[in-house]
Amino acid sequence: MSRLKATLVRGLEGGHRPLYSAAVALIQRDGHPTDLVTVGHLSRYADADGALVAAESRQPALASTIFDLASMTKLFTTAVLLTLVDEGRTSLDEPIAGWLPTFGDGERRRITLRHLLTHTSGLPALLQLWTDWPDQASRVRAVLRTPLVNRPGESFEYSCVGFLVAGLLAERITGRRLPDLVQERVCRPLGLTDTGFLPGPARAARAAATEHQPHLGRGMLRGSVHDENSWSLGGTAGNAGLFGTAADVARFGQMLRQGGAVDGVRVLRPDTVAEMTRDHLPPAVDPGFRHGLGVRIGDPHWMGTRAAAGAFGHTGFTGTALLVDPGRDLVAVLLTNRVHPRREWSDIAEIRRAVAELAVGT
Structure with missing residues (x-):
């Protein structure tokens, strides 16, 4: 078993409770996958109290599994x-x-x-x-x-x-x-066929479940946005609502790593990506990391100490993360459903750090 898979299995087994029911990690070096790991099942629980879905009904997580990306929408x-x-x-x-x-x-x-x-x-x-x-x-x-x-x-x-x-x-x-702007300006040019808002039935059937939200009359969510504010605005908001696969997220990260273009398709100008990924915070403002345009820079809390110095990216509340480290030609993606069946059950900061450290070491 690879160290990356052992790390994800550790989160799946948890301790008192599993940290998630499904996880996919993808590490790319210079645009080429060096490790892809999938563990768990798309749904494990039927309600917020932890009633289990019948074992024969559980679908395994695959590379093609779609996750609620949460704040990675930003x-x-x-x-x-x-x-x-x-x-x-x-x-x-x-x-x-x-x-x-x-x-x-x-x-x-x-x-x-x-x-x-x-x-x-x-x-x-x-x-x-x-x-x-x-x-x-x-x-x-x-x-x-x-x-x-x-x-x-x-x-x-x-x-x-x-x-x-x-x-x-x-x-x-x-x-x-x-939703049209994201498709026309980002997803379609990059060929991100599994990324978008409001998944239809076919994509929802491939989605990992998130949270049980009976207080909103929603039940167990699967293919419907987890973030309540985005949901209340129809599921298509600037803060959250996108769903996607690890491969799609990695390709988006590769576009940023390469200065705005992948395979000859340009989304952003190189100087725009440079502006996006530089520190914009005043020197006196120190939240424990730095920040660019939409991207967090050098955050050891989830990037790990080795990657943080030259890396940028973002996380999502549902248990997702994208790490881009241009100095190492590295893109690393971790997608989980850590809010399944309820958000209070788990914190995956340690898993995020471990995946980042392993990615840097590959």
Whole structure:
């Protein structure tokens, strides 16, 4: 058994409880796979109390298994917006109020796309759209009118609200829906045939289950977005909602590693990727890592200490991670369903670190 497989099996066996029911890890060096491991089953539990699905009904995790990517969606939202910057349709430093008039008063007038993508906009981390507003239209209005909790540009606050705004901004600039923009500007050019919002029945049947959410009348989720805010907005939001496979996520990471192009297909300009992956935080702001446009940089909490110095990427609440280390020609993907059957059951930070360290060592 390889060390990578042993690591994933350790998480599958857990201790008191398994950390996930399914996991797929893919490591690529210079664009070529060096290790691919799949463990577990797409669904193990029937409810949040841990009632087991019958063994004969469990489907094994495969390389083609589709996972809820959760906040890794933010990388694709960022890429869409940066294509618009490349086309001159917007810029990183013009106030977003020119497109979203609700940002035209007080300190909000200062907020730019750069602020949104670096989590320095001053917007709060979260809203509970699904409980505090009755319908999708009122939830969109709430997002666009959210009061600031900090002055723009002065502090780091990881903000899903900021990326909800970013997704709405992309739609306002183009007059197109975010799912169409992600397909047209990122997935289709790169050939990411298994990545997208709102999986249809065929893709949902290949999806790993996530959480049991009876409090929302949803039951056990499989192929339906886990994030409640994205769900309350129809499942197509800038912060979460994408589903995809390890191979698709790795190809997206390869595009970034190679300066915006793969196999002759260019998505972003090289200087745009360089801007995306450099540190944008003020020197005095130190959340324990650095941050680019949409990407986290050098975070030892999940990248491990050896990879962190030169790596960037993102994680997702459902148990996902993409690590890109250009200095090592490395792309590593870990996809799990660690929220199955409920989010309180597991923390996979140690597994993420172990996979990153193993990837660096291959």
